[in-house]
Amino acid sequence: MRVLVVGGSGLLGRSVCRRGLGLGWSVVGTFYSGEIDVPGVEARRLDVTDRAAVRALVAQVRPDAVVGTPYRYEDWTVTADGAAHVALAAAEVGARLVHLSSDALHAGRPVPYLDDEPPTPVHAYGAAKAAAETAVRAIDPDAAVVRTSLIVGEGSKQIQLCRDALAGRATLFSDELRCPIDVTDLADAVLELVASAYAGLLNVAGPDAVSRVELGLLVAERYGLDPAGLKSTTSAASGLVRPTDVRLDSTRAAGLLRTRLRGVREVLAP
Template sequence: MRVLVVGASGFLGGEVCRRTVGAGWSVVGTCHSGDITAPGVEVRRLDVTDRAAVRALVTQVRPDAVVSTPYRYDDWRVTADGAAHVAVAAAEVGARLVHVSSDALHGGRPTPYADDEPPTPVNAYGAAKAAAETAVRAVDPGAALVRTSLILGEGSKQIQLCRDALAGRVTLFTDMIRCPVDVTDLADAVLELVDGTYAGPLNVAGADAVSRAELGLLVAERFGLDATGLTTTTSAAAGLAGPGDVRLDCSRAAGLLRTRLRGVGELLAR
């Protein structure tokens, strides 16, 4: 199988490349300004906001499957328009599409979100991720849409954020609840979907729901760091417009996939 990973210089994209190469598949990875460190990957430069360039590259590569991971938190063109461009190009060559989405498209509530629930974004990034899903589903109803959460692992921005908080450089929120997932678990789940036929949204996240503040304490315990310097607040007190309590019900993924989606308690256990 020939797989095109769009956004291969990113944290998840790079891990998808490594796992795909390990599976013995041919891998082409795209990047814009970063570097692709995964060995065995054919590297191509690509600006996903350039619709003609996306179509030209996909037509040239002619992949059997496309994994679409690029996003930029403050750029609608990358997150929303870029996803649409990739979906159109993949459909034109008949490639299987796995689009990586986010729990950020939900507004937050005390009860978990099911896979098929419609987006309820409350900030610009969430709206961009919701628009991306809408475009992908309109272009290719057979595409898999992976709704995931905070991604952990060696080199994770989320772990570094917790380290910064423990050092007193930033503050963590007690009311921002997520279901962190390990990058290797997520990448393996994506590969299963690449090689399958599942269509539509699928929640793929960790088994444990924790606040960012609780995640900080788990990181402190895991790495033997002093937690006394950790400061916390609420997103409301900080004036942050964003989703609060976003728990994903991943029971469908647990029944569908061979990959076990470990909870953060297990991931960070000493």
């Protein structure tokens, strides 16, 4: 298996590269501004907003499969247009495509979201992720589109945000619920999907629903930090329009995949 990991310099991309090598696969990873510090990975620089460059690279690499993980929080061209460019290039060479999406495309509600529910974005990033899904599914109906949640693990931005809040440098929301997932669990699930014929939407997230404040307290316990200094507020009090209670029901993935999706309380246990 020869797999191209677009966004291989990110937390998830590096994990997918590393785990793919562990399976004995040939792995090519792309980067833009960072680097891929995974020995054995063939690294290529790529700007996903440049459609011609994406098509040229994929045509040159000729992968059996493409994993699309790139995003930039406040950049529509990377998150939405970039996903479309990757999907188009993969389709042109007949490569299997696994596209990474996000729970951020939902608005939030008291009931968990099932796999096939339509997006209800309330902010620009959520709208960009929804647009990316629309493009990917239109270009390649056989692609697997993975909706996931907050990614935790060593080097995770979510863990660092919690550390910053515990040190008084950032603020966590008490009314935003998510289902965090360990980066290695997510990477293994993605690689299972690469080797499968699954098509369409699939929620792949942890079974534990926690608020961002609860996540901060779990981080404090895991790393022996003082929870007393944790700064918190609510989305309503902040004046920001953000998704609130967004819990993904990953029952379908749990039945489909061999990878066990661990809860964040287990992942961050001291």
